[in-house]
Structure formats: structure tokens, C-alpha cells
Amino acid sequence: MPKTGEKMESLTQSESLFDIYKSLFDFNPDACYAIDLDGRFRLFNEAASRITGLSQEEAVGSPFSSLIPKDQLPGTVSFFQRVLQGERGQFDTAIRGKDGSRLTLSLTAVPVYADGEVCGVVGTARDVTEKNRITLLLNEQNRVLEMIANSHPLQEVLEQILQIVEQVSDQNICSIMLADEDHESLWMAGSRNLPEAYSSLIDGIAIGRNIGSCSTAAHDKRVVVASDIAKDSQWPVYREQALECGLRACWSAPILDSGGDVLGVFAIYHSRPHVPTETDMHVIEKTAHLASLAIRHYRAEEHIKFMAFYDPLTGLPNKRLFSQRVAEAVGRCRTKENDTLAVLYIDLDRFKLINDTLGHSAGDSLLQQVAKRVAGCIRKTDIASRHSGDEFTVLLEHTSKEAAGLVAKRILTELANPFDVEDNEIFITPSIGISMYPPDGETPEDLLRKADMAMYQVKKEGKNSFHFYDETLSSRTFDRLQIENELRKAIGADQFSLVFQPIVDLTTGKLAGAEALLRWEHPEMGNIPPDRFIPVAEETGLIIPIGEWVLQTACRELREWQKAGAETFTIAVNLSLRQFYQPDLTEMIGRILEEAGISPEKLTIEITESMTMNVKKATSILYRLKHSGVKISVDDFGTGYSSLSYLKEFPIDYLKIDRSFIRDIALSNGNKNIAATIITMAHNLGMKVIAEGVETSEQLSFLKQQNSDEAQGYLFSKPLTGLEFNMLLGNGQQEAN
Ligand code: C2E
Ligand code: MG
Ligand code: MG
Numbered sequence: 001m002p003k004t005g006e007k008m009e010s011l012t013q014s015e016s017l018f019d020i021y022k023s024l025f026d027f028n029p030d031a032c033y034a035i036d037l038d039g040r041f042r043l044f045n046e047a048a049s050r051i052t053g054l055s056q057e058e059a060v061g062s063p064f065s066s067l068i069p070k071d072q073l074p075g076t077v078s079f080f081q082r083v084l085q086g087e088r089g090q091f092d093t094a095i096r097g098k099d100g101s102r103l104t105l106s107l108t109a110v111p112v113y114a115d116g117e118v119c120g121v122v123g124t125a126r127d128v129t130e131k132n133r134i135t136l137l138l139n140e141q142n143r144v145l146e147m148i149a150n151s152h153p154l155q156e157v158l159e160q161i162l163q164i165v166e167q168v169s170d171q172n173i174c175s176i177m178l179a180d181e182d183h184e185s186l187w188m189a190g191s192r193n194l195p196e197a198y199s200s201l202i203d204g205i206a207i208g209r210n211i212g213s214c215s216t217a218a219h220d221k222r223v224v225v226a227s228d229i230a231k232d233s234q235w236p237v238y239r240e241q242a243l244e245c246g247l248r249a250c251w252s253a254p255i256l257d258s259g260g261d262v263l264g265v266f267a268i269y270h271s272r273p274h275v276p277t278e279t280d281m282h283v284i285e286k287t288a289h290l291a292s293l294a295i296r297h298y299r300a301e302e303h304i305k306f307m308a309f310y311d312p313l314t315g316l317p318n319k320r321l322f323s324q325r326v327a328e329a330v331g332r333c334r335t336k337e338n339d340t341l342a343v344l345y346i347d348l349d350r351f352k353l354i355n356d357t358l359g360h361s362a363g364d365s366l367l368q369q370v371a372k373r374v375a376g377c378i379r380k381t382d383i384a385s386r387h388s389g390d391e392f393t394v395l396l397e398h399t400s401k402e403a404a405g406l407v408a409k410r411i412l413t414e415l416a417n418p419f420d421v422e423d424n425e426i427f428i429t430p431s432i433g434i435s436m437y438p439p440d441g442e443t444p445e446d447l448l449r450k451a452d453m454a455m456y457q458v459k460k461e462g463k464n465s466f467h468f469y470d471e472t473l474s475s476r477t478f479d480r481l482q483i484e485n486e487l488r489k490a491i492g493a494d495q496f497s498l499v500f501q502p503i504v505d506l507t508t509g510k511l512a513g514a515e516a517l518l519r520w521e522h523p524e525m526g527n528i529p530p531d532r533f534i535p536v537a538e539e540t541g542l543i544i545p546i547g548e549w550v551l552q553t554a555c556r557e558l559r560e561w562q563k564a565g566a567e568t569f570t571i572a573v574n575l576s577l578r579q580f581y582q583p584d585l586t587e588m589i590g591r592i593l594e595e596a597g598i599s600p601e602k603l604t605i606e607i608t609e610s611m612t613m614n615v616k617k618a619t620s621i622l623y624r625l626k627h628s629g630v631k632i633s634v635d636d637f638g639t640g641y642s643s644l645s646y647l648k649e650f651p652i653d654y655l656k657i658d659r660s661f662i663r664d665i666a667l668s669n670g671n672k673n674i675a676a677t678i679i680t681m682a683h684n685l686g687m688k689v690i691a692e693g694v695e696t697s698e699q700l701s702f703l704k705q706q707n708s709d710e711a712q713g714y715l716f717s718k719p720l721t722g723l724e725f726n727m728l729l730g731n732g733q734q735e736a737n
Contacts, residue, residue, distance in 0.1 A: 031105075031125040034112065035080065039063050042120065051105070051127050053098025067095040069102060076107075083109045083121050092128070100272070104129045130279035133168040137283060140164040141290055154298040158190040158291065165287050166193065169268055169280065173247075175199070176255070176291055177214060178264040183207060186218060186265055194269065195245040202238060207262070212238050214265040217252035221262060223284060226250045228273035249274040253288040255295065263295045311386040313364055314371035322385035322393055326444035329397050330437055342404035343444075344394040345433040345451035346374065346411065349463040350660055351390035353638040354426060357677040362421045366428065369419050377410045393448065401436060401468065408432045408466035418668050426670035429464035431455050440469050460531060463660065483536045486522060491545055495521055498553050499719035502728070503572065503690065503712045506704050511728075513570035515606070515712060516554035517719050518546070538576050547579045548588060555596035555603065557722050562598075564729050572604040572633060580611045586624045593630075600629030604654065608635050612650065619649060626651040633690070638678065648685045655682040659693020659713070665702050672702065679706045 025032045031048035033041055044059040052059070052067060068076050072094045079091040088110045094102050109123035144164070147157050162174045175191035188203040205211060207218040216234050217224040226232040227249050229242050242250070249270035255263045266288045268280075276284070306312075309321040317325070326343060333339045348370065355363035367390065374392050375384045383395045394411075396404055411432060419426045433455025435441060440450045454469040461467070490496060500514035520528045537543040551573055558571040579585065593600055605625060612618040612634075625632060633654035634647065638661055647655075657678055664671040675691075682689045691703045694713030703711055720728065 028124065031127075032123070033064075033125065034120055034122040035064055036120045037084070037118075039065060039077075039080070043122070048125065051097070051103065051125065052095060069094055069096050079107070080109065080121055083111055083123075084118055086111055086118065092132075102129075103127055104132045130277065133279055133283060136168045137164065137286055140168075141286070144290055144294065148294055148297050154294065155190065157294045157298075159192060161287060161291055161294070162190050162192055165268065165283065169283055172271075173269040174287075175267050175269070176264060177202075177205075177267075178295065179207065179218060179262045183218075183262055186214060189264065195247075198238075198241060198245040198247065201241055210234055210236060212242075213250045213252040214267050217254045217267075218262045218265050221254045221256060221260065223251065223253045223281070225252075225276060227275045230273075246271050248272050251276055251280070251284055253284045255288045255291045257292060257296055257299075263292060263299075266291055314368050314386050316371050316375065316392070317383060317385040319385060319387045319393070322383060322387070322395065323444040323448075325383050326395055326447060329395060330442065330444070330447075333397070333437055339398055340400060341437045342394075342396040342399050342401075342407075343435050343437075343447040343451045344396070344404065344408060344411075344466075345387070345435075345448065345455040346392040346394065346430045347432075347455050347459070348390040349429045349431055349459070350638055350658070351428065353661070353674060353678075354421075354428070357674045357681075358421065358424060358426075362424070366419055366421050366426060369421070370415065370428070373414045374411055377407060377414055387448075393451070404434050404436065405466070405468070408434060412464065412466065418670065421670070424670040424673055425668040426674075427664055427667045431458035431463045432466035433458060433469065434466060435469040480536055483528070483533050484540050484542075486525070487520075487533060487537055487540070487542050487546075490520060490522070491549060495523070496546065496549065497521065497721070498550065498557065499721055500557070500571075500725045501712055501719040502717045502725075503570075503710050504716050505710055506700075506708055511566075511569070512710055513572065513602075513604075514725065515572040515574075515719075516550060516557070517574070518550055534576065538578055541578065543576045543578050544582065547576060548592070550574075551589065551592050552596070555592055555598050557725075558598055558602060559596050560722075560726070561729060564726065566729055570602050570604055570631070572606050574606045574635065575611075577608075577611050580607060580621060581617070585621065586628050589625070589630060590628055601631060604631040604633050606633045606635040606656070609637065612647075615649065622650050622652070636692070638674075647687075652685075652687050654688050654690050654710075656690045656692050657708075662691050662693050662699050662703075662713070663695070665699050666696070675702070676706050679703075679708055683707070 025043065026045050028045060029047055031051050032043070032045040033048055034043035036042050040061055040063050041059045044054070044056045048059065049055055054062075054067075064080075065073060065077070076091070076093045079089060079093070083089060089108070091107045091109070092104060093107060094104050097103055104127070105125045106128045107123055107125050109121045111118045112120040112122050141164075144157060144160055147160060158176050162176060165174045166172060173191075173193045175194050176189045177186040178189045179186055184207060186202075186205050186207060188199055191199045202212065202214070205215055207215050209216050209219055212235055213224040213226045213232075224234065226235060229235050229239060229248055229250060232239075235242065247269045249272065250267055252265050252267040255266055257263050266284065268284065309318060310316065311318045329341050333341050351363070351366070354366060367386070371384070371386060371392065374394065378384055378394060378396065381397060385393050385395075387393045394407070396407060399407075411430065415428060415430050419428065433451040433453065435447045435450035435454060437447060441447045450469040454467045458465050458467045497519045498516045499519055500516055502514050503512050504510070505512040518530050518534070520530075520533055522528055534543065537546050554571050554573050558569060561569050582588070589603070589605070590600075593603060622632060631653040632651065633656055634652055635656045636658045637655045638658045655678065657675060661671070661675050661678070665675055679689050688709040690710040690712065691699075691708045692712055694700055694703065694711045694715045696715060700711065700715060717728075
């Protein structure tokens with residue numbers, strides 16, 4: 001046996017060396033080739049056949065240029081020319097395989113010498129297609145991220161993603177579709193090279209199984225591969241059209257958000273049947289992820305914008321956006337002759353109470369329904385917004401006073417239909433104020449303020465209506481001055497008087513007492529209603545002496561009735577905010593009671609919810625009053641802002657349900673529920689209930705049925721003068737019903 005050293009020696013003999021080189025060439029795992037001076041293959045190993053799909057017989061003798069795609073040819077030719085001049089080198093190029101697919105090859109080449117002259121090129125080639133695609137994708141991905149960071153529009157970012165993928169996936173056609181908010185359909189967001197006919201055909205396609213790869217991918221939230229559309233069972237619907245457009249394969253990947261919801265679908269189409277490689281799958285997943293990052297970023301941005309300018313509960317613009325739009329509209333209006341715009345200020349009457357009695361989620365649901373109805377009353381070009389709480393505003397462009405009035409009427413009619421709120425039938429009414437540009441103001445603030453003033457006027461006049469702002473509303477300021485001047489003289493001039501409205505005990509049906517109501521008879525202006533002068537008296541502080549006079553006169557009157565035999569009667573006196581916060585309130589009341597000879601429990605002080613806004617201070621005042629022995633009643637309950645729950649903090653004896661609730665009892669079960677809930681809750685809190693403004697026997701029987709304790713209203717009697725009241729007592733008409 002030859003020894004190892006001998007073997008090596010025979011191997012390096014020249015014939016054996018040739019065999020070694022030949023083996024190295026033939027069995028090299030990399031493609032090996034030799035090209036002659038004409039550019040024709042002279043040698044072609046097995047690996048080269050595998051990569052190119054050409055047999056050795058086919059390859060040998062054919063020019064290398066037949067394999068190279070046009071765009072790569074000049075570069076590749078000049079590379080080989082350099083090698084022929086003696087250089088050694090490495091170069092990346094592409095080839096078209098026999099099946100038409102494009103591959104990226106990394107070439108090495110060295111010159112071959114015969115008798116000292118270059119006679120050809122020999123080299124290796126490695127298929128780096130897959131590796132390059134991933135590298136390219138990763139590099140390009142950074143460019144997309146940069147675009148996102150620089151706030152390029154989403155559309156551009158998606159187009160860029162498509163371009164990259166088309167580049168790395170052999171010029172195939174790609175598309176991105178976005179899912180709608182309800183995840184029901186897909187909408188084309190980018191499809192640069194997809195045939196237009198096909199792209200518009202599938203725009204808006206439903207998400208679901210067996211409609212196509214994209215619909216299924218969105219539905220199942222997984223990659224769906226149709227490697228041959230002609231034979232794929234998931235393509236019953238669009239198969240023919242896809243084939244007609246030259247699409248034979250479609251791979252679709254869902255684009256998901258971080259919570260796993262579908263944002264859209266990314267798809268790659270091929271013009272021939274095609275099964276994805278591992279790298280293809282990698283590219284698909286990476287692209288879907290990149291698209292998800294982009295879409296999520298823009299959705300978050302949209303969301304932030306939405307939050308800044310829209311009301312999340314109703315989806316309507318908020319007051320910020322509304323003011324902007326009014327300012328813009330005023331700008332437009334200014335440039336057109338005879339153009340006007342209107343601002344409507346809508347406040348829901350008694351909304352707070354619905355919140356309190358039926359709960360916040362019911363309140364929210366009602367606001368959402370109101371928002372929808374209001375928005376349904378205007379043109380697409382107009383704007384409805386939620387101003388705050390239960391206040392909505394509307395901007396009408398290119399309108400007139402008449403048209404704005406019609407819109408207000410439409411809103412009143414629409415809102416008059418009952419609302420279904422958590423199985424309660426609810427009736428709600430709005431008060432609407434309207435201001436117009438140009439006559440009423442120039443700025444959004446001006447127009448809103450004046451519409452608000454007009455709205456307030458509606459509230460005063462009994463709600464559920466609309467009112468235009470007009471000069472008389474602000475000339476009431478002048479009126480106000482006049483009232484103020486006249487008020488100062490009124491006390492001394494004996495122009496005030498009291499009337500008394502009977503209050504009936506519903507359990508016995510007998511008169512329980514009366515509420516004292518102030519009247520002002522001016523020698524020239526006539527009878528001025530309290531709603532008109534009490535706010536002025538309040539503002540000017542004149543209410544302090546006037547209020548004291550009311551208390552004094554009411555207590556004296558009660559003393560007279562007691563003398564006439566009505567010993568159990570009580571008298572209720574309305575207190576104003578300013579009086580309520582007078583430091584000597586309790587002392588003043590105590591003094592008056594003593595002077596009149598009335599025991600404190602016979603006097604009921606009526607306060608309103610607005611007085612209790614400062615809970616801490618109100619609590620201490622109310623306890624001082626309570627300790628002095630007088631009764632305390634909350635007037636007009638349901639129209640203010642307090643909630644039933646914190647009323648329990650206060651020592652309150654009576655709740656007077658505002659007459660607007662009583663009025664609406666007959667309207668629906670929902671309104672009945674509200675009244676019933678107030679009564680039950682008040683009873684639970686240990687308070688008695690007085691129903692105000694009872695006008696019909698239907699209302700009365702419902703209130704009796706709900707165990708309301710007392711009632712007052714025109715059904716029993718209008719407010720009476722002292723004389724009339726005395727006559728009533730004298731007639732022994734203490735049985736009210
Ligand atoms: P209020 O305290 O809620 O008084 C009840 C009001 O409802 C009275 O209006 C009364 O005339 C009216 N009313 C009573 N029954 C019915 C009915 O069945 N149907 C209708 N539609 N209305 C009814 P008035 O006298 O005009 O008083 C208005 C408000 O002025 C009072 O509301 C009260 O807040 C205030 N006020 C009256 N007198 C005084 C006072 O001496 N001091 C203070 N601070 N405020 C007073
Ligand atoms: Mg009252
Ligand atoms: Mg009242």
C-alpha cells in the first residue's frame with residue numbers, strides 16, 4: 001500500500017491535478033463558469049444549471065448575455081471586459097432564470113491565460129436573491145420610518161411601501177387596502193400597478209370568507225396564499241375578472257393593530273402561478289408590519305386631532321372647532337353682498353334631572369340621540385356642535401332669518417318626538433336662541449353670546465321655543481336701569497304687595513298654607529312681573545330691604561289668618577341668593593318672627609338649587625336656619641344643577657318639583673318615571689314633596705298615586721290677594737278637593 005506522502009505526491013502529478021481542478025469545478029456548490037473571448041459559455045457546472053435552469057448542453061456555446069436582463073447588461077459586460085484586461089473582481093448582477101424569475105447573482109471572475117495571453121474568463125456565481133431582498137427591504141424600511149417621522153401623508157407612505165416591495169419582489173404588483181371602522185369592508189388605499197379595472201372592482205369589497213384572498217385574510221387574520229387563482233377554491237367571485245386582468249396568483253397578509261384588530265390587507269399579485277418561498281413569506285410579514293406601524297401612527301394622530309376638535313360622546317365638533325368655523329364663515333360672508341349666517345344656541349330644558357334620575361349612562365344616550373337629530377336637521381355644509389353639557393350650537397351659512405327660523409322649528413319638531421332611553425320613553429324640549437351675522441355681531445364670541453341671550457329669553461318665557469336676538473334684548477339693559485331707578489323708590493312709595501297661592505295637603509285634601517309671591521305695581525309701568533325685577537333687585541342689593549319687607553308682611557299676614565282660626569297654616573317665602581348669604585339672615589328672620597308672634601316652624605324658607613352651589617357655606621347657613629326652627633324648602637327642583645345625592649347633606653324639609661315636570665307628566669311614561677323617581681328619592685331622604693303648577697286633575701291623580709305630599713297650582717287656585725285669601729278662609733273653604 002502506498003503511504004500517505006506518496007499518495008499526495010501522485011495527486012500533484014499534472015494529470016491528477018487536472019482531475020482535482022475539474023472536480024473542484026464540476027462539484028462546486030457555487031455555480032462555476034468559463035466564458036471565451038466571444039462571451040460564450042465554455043464551461044458550465046451543475047450548480048450553474050441548477051440556478052439558471054439551463055442544462056449544460058443548452059448553456060455551453062450560448063452567449064452569457066442571453067441570461068442577463070437588459071437593465072443589467074451594460075454593467076455586466078463592462079465587468080467582464082475589465083477582467084479580460086487582467087483584473088480580478090466581484091460583481092452583483094441579475095439573470096433571468098429559465099422560468100422567467102429574476103435572480104440576483106454575486107459573481108467572481110478571473111482571467112484565464114494561454115501562452116501568456118488572456119483567452120477567457122472563469123469564475124463563480126452565487127444566488128444572493130433572497131439575502132438581497134431582505135437587506136433591501138430593511139434598508140428601505142428605514143426610509144419609510146423617516147417619512148412617517150416627517151409627517152408625510154399616509155397615502156404617500158403607503159405608496160412608498162408598495163414601491164419598495166415591488167422592487168424587492170421581482171416587479172410584482174402589490175396593493176394595500178384599509179378596513180373601515182366597523183371592520184366590514186376593505187377600501188383600496190394604494191395599488192400603483194394593479195389594473196385599474198380590477199382595482200376599482202374590489203374597492204369596498206366585504207370582509208369575509210370565500211370572496212377572495214384579501215377578504216379571507218382580513219376575516220381570518222392570517223396570511224392567505226392563492227398560488228393559482230384559476231384553481232383556488234377561495235376565489236369564486238372575482239376569479240374571471242382577475243384572470244382577465246392577467247392576475248394568476250395572490251398572496252394576502254392581514255395588517256393588524258397591536259390589539260389584533262384588522263387595519264387592512266397587504267397583497268402581492270403575480271402574473272403566473274406562484275408559490276411563495278420562505279423569503280417571500282418573510283417579505284409579506286415584514287411589509288404588513290411596516291404598513292401597520294404607518295397606519296397606527298396616522299390613526300393615533302387622527303385620534304389626537306379628533307380629541308382636540310370633536311366631542312367624544314356625540315362625535316360632533318366641539319366648541320373650539322365651532323368657533324373656528326364661525327370665524328371662517330364670517331370671513332366668507334363678509335366678501336359676499338347680502339349674505340347672512342345664523343348661529344343657533346340650543347339648550348335642553350331640564351336635562352340635568354334626567355341625568356340625576358335615570359343615571360349618567362341614560363343622560364349620555366339621550367345626548368347622543370339629540371346630537372343625531374340636531375345634525376339631521378341641517379344641511380351637510382352647516383355645522384352642529386356640542387358646546388358643553390346639554391348645550392348644542394349650530395352654524396347655518398348662506399341663510400336668512402326666515403330659513404334660520406325654519407331650521408329652529410325643525411329642531412323643535414324633531415326633538416318633540418319621544419326618545420327611547422334605556423327602555424324609558426323620554427320627552428325633552430329645547431330652548432333655542434338665534435343670532436345673525438352681520439346685524440348681531442362680528443366675532444364668534446359676539447354671535448354666541450347674543451344667541452345665548454336670546455336662548456335665555458326663551459327659557460324665561462316658558463322654554464320649548466326659539467327666539468331671535470334683537471336690540472330689545474340688550475335694550476333691556478336700558479330697561480334694567482329704569483327698573484333699578486324705580487325699584488329704589490318703590491319701597492317707600494308703597495308699590496309692593498304680596499299675593500298668596502294656596503298650598504294643599506294631598507293626604508287630607510285641606511289647605512296647608514300658602515306661598516307668598518311678590519307683586520310690584522308701578523304707577524306708569526303697571527304690573528311688573530317678579531321675573532323681571534327680582535334679578536335687578538338681586539344685582540343691585542335692593543333685594544335685601546325688599547326681601548325683609550316680604551318676610552315681615554308675610555308673617556303679619558299669617559298672624560291674621562291664625563287669628564281667623566287657621567292655626568295650622570304655614571307660609572312659604574322665597575329667598576334670593578343675596579339674602580341667603582347675608583351674615584345676619586337667621587337673626588333677621590328670628591326678629592321678624594318674634595315681632596309678628598309666629599312660631600318658627602310655621603315659616604318655610606324657599607331656596608333654590610343655585611344657592612347650594614357652595615356646598616360648605618350653604619351647609620352651615622342651612623343648619624343655622626334649621627336650628628332656628630324654620631322649615632326649608634328647595635324651590636323649582638330639577639331646573640338647577642344640584643344632584644339629588646348631595647341634597648342629603650342638607651337639612652331640607654321640602655322639595656318643590658318644578659312645574660315643567662308636572663306639565664309633562666301626561667306626555668309619556670318616561671316623564672312620569674322622572675316625577676315618580678323624584679318623589680321616591682325625596683321620601684327616602686326624609687323630605688316631603690310639593691308639586692308646583694298643578695293644572696289638571698290628571699296630574700293631580702298621578703301625584704296622589706305617587707304619594708306626593710302637597711301641591712299648588714291653578715287647579716286649586718291662582719295666587720290671591722290678602723283680602724281674597726281671607727275671604728277664602730272666611731268662607732270655610734279649606735277643603736281644596
Ligand atoms: P316660584 O317661587 O316658583 O313661584 C311659583 C310661580 O309659579 C309663581 O309665579 C306662580 O304664580 C306661578 N304658578 C303657580 N301655580 C301655577 C300654575 O298652575 N301654572 C302656572 N303656569 N304657573 C303657576 P310668579 O308669582 O310670577 O313668581 C315667579 C318667581 O318669582 C317665583 O317662582 C319666585 O322665584 C320669584 N319670586 C316671587 N316672589 C318673590 C319674593 O318675594 N322674593 C324672591 N326672592 N323671589 C320671589
Ligand atoms: Mg317659590
Ligand atoms: Mg317654584
